[in-house]
Amino acid sequence: xxxxxxxxxxxxxxxxxxxxxxxxxxTCAIVCNVAFMIANRVQRISVPTGIAENExxxxxxxxxxxxxxxxxxxxTDLASLRAIDGVQSAVAVSYxxxxxxxxxTHGTCPSKQAxxxxxxxxxxxxxxxxxxxxxxGTPGLIGTLGLRLVAGRDFQPDEYVSAGTPAxxxxxxxxxxxxxxGKQALGQSMYDGDNYIRIVGIVDKLLRPNLRxxxxxxxxxxxxxxxxxxxxxxxxxSAPQDRQRVLKAAAATLLKVNPNRLINSHRMQTYMxxxxxxxxxDTTMISLLLASALGLLFVSALGISGLANFWVQQRTRSIGIxxxxxxxxxxxxxxxxxxxxxIVSAGIVLGLLLAVLLNLILMKHYELPRLPxxxxxxxxLVLCALGQLAVLSPARRAAVVPxxxxxxxx
Amino acid sequence: xxxxxxxxALHSLARNKVLTALMVLAIGLGIGAxxxxxxxxxxxxxxxxxxRSSQLFTPHxxxxxxxxxxxxxxxDPADNFTWPDAMALLKAQRAARQAAMAGGTLLVRPAxxxxxxxxxxxxxxxxxxxxxxxxxxxxxQGWSAADDAARAHxxxxxxxxxxxxxxxxxxxxxxxxxxDHDFRVIGVTADWQPKSMFYADPGAQHYSDADxxxxxxxxxxxxxxxxxxxxxxxxxxxxxxNLTGATMTWxxxxxxxxxxxxxxxxxxxLVDYSAQQRALGRFERPPTDAKLYSLMGWLTHENLVPNxxxxxxxxxxxxxxxxxxxxxxLLLSKFLxxxxxxxxxxxxxxxxxxIFLQLGIESALIGVAGGVLGLVIAQIGLWSVRHxxxxxxxxxxxxxxxxxxxxALAIVASVLAGLLxxxxxxxxxxxxxxxTL
Numbered sequence: 141x142x143x144x145x146x147x148x149x150x151x152x153x154x155x156x157x158x159x160x161x162x163x164x165x166x167t168c169a170i171v172c173n174v175a176f177m178i179a180n181r182v183q184r185i186s187v188p189t190g191i192a193e194n195e196x197x198x199x200x201x202x203x204x205x206x207x208x209x210x211x212x213x214x215x216t217d218l219a220s221l222r223a224i225d226g227v228q229s230a231v232a233v234s235y236x237x238x239x240x241x242x243x244x245t246h247g248t249c250p251s252k253q254a255x256x257x258x259x260x261x262x263x264x265x266x267x268x269x270x271x272x273x274x275x276x277g278t279p280g281l282i283g284t285l286g287l288r289l290v291a292g293r294d295f296q297p298d299e300y301v302s303a304g305t306p307a308x309x310x311x312x313x314x315x316x317x318x319x320x321x322g323k324q325a326l327g328q329s330m331y332d333g334d335n336y337i338r339i340v341g342i343v344d345k346l347l348r349p350n351l352r353x354x355x356x357x358x359x360x361x362x363x364x365x366x367x368x369x370x371x372x373x374x375x376x377x378s379a380p381q382d383r384q385r386v387l388k389a390a391a392a393t394l395l396k397v398n399p400n401r402l403i404n405s406h407r408m409q410t411y412m413x414x415x416x417x418x419x420x421x422d423t424t425m426i427s428l429l430l431a432s433a434l435g436l437l438f439v440s441a442l443g444i445s446g447l448a449n450f451w452v453q454q455r456t457r458s459i460g461i462x463x464x465x466x467x468x469x470x471x472x473x474x475x476x477x478x479x480x481x482x483i484v485s486a487g488i489v490l491g492l493l494l495a496v497l498l499n500l501i502l503m504k505h506y507e508l509p510r511l512p513x514x515x516x517x518x519x520x521l522v523l524c525a526l527g528q529l530a531v532l533s534p535a536r537r538a539a540v541v542p543x544x545x546x547x548x549x550x
Numbered sequence: 551x552x553x554x555x556x557x558x559a560l561h562s563l564a565r566n567k568v569l570t571a572l573m574v575l576a577i578g579l580g581i582g583a584x585x586x587x588x589x590x591x592x593x594x595x596x597x598x599x600x601x602r603s604s605q606l607f608t609p610h611x612x613x614x615x616x617x618x619x620x621x622x623x624x625x626d627p628a629d630n631f632t633w634p635d636a637m638a639l640l641k642a643q644r645a646a647r648q649a650a651m652a653g654g655t656l657l658v659r660p661a662x663x664x665x666x667x668x669x670x671x672x673x674x675x676x677x678x679x680x681x682x683x684x685x686x687x688x689x690x691q692g693w694s695a696a697d698d699a700a701r702a703h704x705x706x707x708x709x710x711x712x713x714x715x716x717x718x719x720x721x722x723x724x725x726x727x728x729x730d731h732d733f734r735v736i737g738v739t740a741d742w743q744p745k746s747m748f749y750a751d752p753g754a755q756h757y758s759d760a761d762x763x764x765x766x767x768x769x770x771x772x773x774x775x776x777x778x779x780x781x782x783x784x785x786x787x788x789x790x791x792n793l794t795g796a797t798m799t800w801x802x803x804x805x806x807x808x809x810x811x812x813x814x815x816x817x818x819x820l821v822d823y824s825a826q827q828r829a830l831g832r833f834e835r836p837p838t839d840a841k842l843y844s845l846m847g848w849l850t851h852e853n854l855v856p857n858x859x860x861x862x863x864x865x866x867x868x869x870x871x872x873x874x875x876x877x878x879x880l881l882l883s884k885f886l887x888x889x890x891x892x893x894x895x896x897x898x899x900x901x902x903x904x905i906f907l908q909l910g911i912e913s914a915l916i917g918v919a920g921g922v923l924g925l926v927i928a929q930i931g932l933w934s935v936r937h938x939x940x941x942x943x944x945x946x947x948x949x950x951x952x953x954x955x956x957x958a959l960a961i962v963a964s965v966l967a968g969l970l971x972x973x974x975x976x977x978x979x980x981x982x983x984x985x986t987l
Binding site for chain 1: 862
């Protein structure tokens with residue numbers, strides 16, 4: 141294939157070719173970054189929580205009685221909730237569930253020395269201390285949530301407290317590694333400034349109610365602490381198909397046991413709804429990003445094929461002449477394909493540079509991570525393929541121009 | 551002449567229907583996406599109290615100790631006021647009007663048997679709140695500074711809550727049970743929902759909430775009613791969790807200043823007050839840290855526009871830009887293909903300017919059609935924004951200026967895109983083209 145004639149034709153259409161190149165370049169730059177953002181968000185929303193997500197339902201009850209005995213009320217409530225047909229188990233927690241955004245944290249140090257260091261620095265950064273989320277709950281929490289205990293044991297009945305800090309805790313594997321890197325965490329005593337809390341068990345995974353950074357999202361601990369407030373969350377475990385029915389029955393049961401309470405219909409959800417709510421912005425963003433990436437590729441393909449169409453119409457006569465002079469249909473087809481390849485390639489080279497530049501800007505203003513380099517060749521391939529696809533039909537039309545056209549119009 | 555050009559443009563566009571449709575589609579998509587996001591940004595940053603906002607200011611003191619370290623995600627405690635500072639500024643009366651306020655959620659226990667108890671959001675404020683913000687009343691009025699001082703158990707209800715509790719007869723003079731106390735209704739506001747709710751705590755929902763009741767702030771503090779928003783304390787002693795303590799911020803404070811001289815004087819007053827507090831050993835930071843934000847300046851400082859919305863706007867504008875480049879390329883080859891026709895017109899005496907105008911009108915026509923399509927697409931886009939559960943979602947509506955802006959943007963974009971091709975086409979040398987005809 142001779143490149144010379146193609147290049148000299150392009151030189152005669154400098155401006156048009158430049159515009160097309162620019163369009164491909166911007167598309168390439170934006171699509172690479174958009175694809176990367178989509179990948180980031182997808183990764184964010186698919187984070188596992190460590191609990192039996194599709195078997196849990198949560199209902200909030202807030203007592204409006206003055207005085208009263210919350211602990212006794214919760215026990216009565218739990219007994220009647222467990223009696224609902226389909227409920228396998230039920231526990232009460234104060235307010236925290238993974239990803240429900242109601243969080244309480246507790247500054248915790250691996251030892252007293254670490255705390256002193258933190259006091260000296262006036263910051264917990266670099267002291268070895270961390271700020272894990274704290275989950276409380278009635279006995280049976282581990283089983284009801286479906287947490288996987290990988291070391292140690294569950295709490296014993298006499299370890300439960302109703303107020304104040306308990307003497308023992310179960311922590312996540314991630315927290316164990318952050319508090320005691322390279323050491324056996326089980327049996328260690330954490331220090332919070334007033335109390336020592338002994339680690340009696342380690343669960344595989346339990347996500348925080350609010351995500352922060354991927355590195356510390358799994359830093360949670362569970363306290364053997366019964367909720368003693370007037371507002372409480374009941375977590376119910378049931379078969380996935382029973383969840384809606386169980387929730388309705390639970391609301392009715394709770395109001396029957398004691399009507400002096402508020403049950404907010406917005407806080408009566410299956411766990412999957414809580415999770416979807418937490419990531420709702422990300423799912424919106426993913427669909428928007430996807431739509432704009434597809435839209436851009438579509439518009440670019442339109443531009444390429446529209447222009448190719450024009451050029452084919454414009455050059456009908458010269459195509460006829462070439463055919464008369466012995467060029468095969470394949471030659472004509474390849475001519476347009478090569479021309480397209482040259483323009484798109486130039487666009488891609490420029491586009492890849494722009495993609496990296498755009499990523500740098502996004503990194504500065506939107507805390508986006510660095511674009512991994514493998515996105516670039518993939519983006520290049522996709523655009524190349526798109527260009528070839530878009531030029532195929534105009535090029536085919538050019539290839540079927542009969543040689544006789546050349547003689548007709550002279 | 552213009553009519554003739556219009557006819558020519560329509561003829562030329564009709565000759566290549568598919569291509570015209572593609573160009574209109576491209577500009578429509580770009581405009582639709584951009585206008586959706588520009589509208590969202592517009593409603594997010596709109597003036598919440600037009601006509602009044604230029605006189606409203608919020609002072610900010612910095613009572614934090616020198617060694618206070620601001621955690622990354624935590625709210626800045628200096629965004630709000632401590633009780634002693636708010637009361638001092640209130641007593642000083644240096645502004646035309648001033649009020650301290652905080653949000654709260656209370657349980658309403660309706661007297662009528664048909665209604666179950668429910669929770670409502672409202673505001674605890676001092677007397678000037680209503681006059682300063684220009685809250686309209688349906689019945690009755692707000693309370694006076696004397697009521698504040700006397701800790702009167704009075705309440706102002708929103709029209710919505712009033713109707714819910716008392717039906718069509720207004721509840722003026724009646725008692726409402728809020729939390730565990732009875733309050734006498736002295737006023738009912740007409741619907742008043744500034745968007746955004748600029749006077750709320752920076753962490754509050756600024757667009758979807760509205761205050762359903764107002765009651766005197768000193769009463770709320772006395773009765774220890776529940777407070778919404780951030781309560782940031784930095785004291786080490788037991789006093790730190792006390793609402794009236796000097797080491798916890800939780801109040802918002804707004805003042806009305808009518809002239810630039812008053813603004814200047816109030817700014818100086820804040821610095822003087824900080825210096826005085828520093829001399830007393832309460833403040834540790836330089837007195838010049840005291841700030842006075844205008845209403846719009848405060849909204850900018852709070853940065854109510856979510857990052858995602860900004861990103862979406864840039865994405866939409868990038869999309870529009872690619873669409874414009876695309877249209878420019880298509881128009882260019884379209885115009886150049888008509889070199890012959892253009893050359894004939896040039897040879898018959900048309901000036902370059904005439905050719906330019908003719909081609910410009912053709913691109914503007916594409917812009918008009920694209921703008922109309924863009925409007926439709928933007929309405930669909932806004933409809934989908936309204937279905938997001940975000941705080942601001944319900945406000946995503948286009949007003950008249952935005953509608954006209956959409957059309958204008960579409961025409962400007964397509965004329966811009968047509969500029970280069972038209973310029974190139976009217977520079978075609980006629981003689982060369984005519985020879986090959």
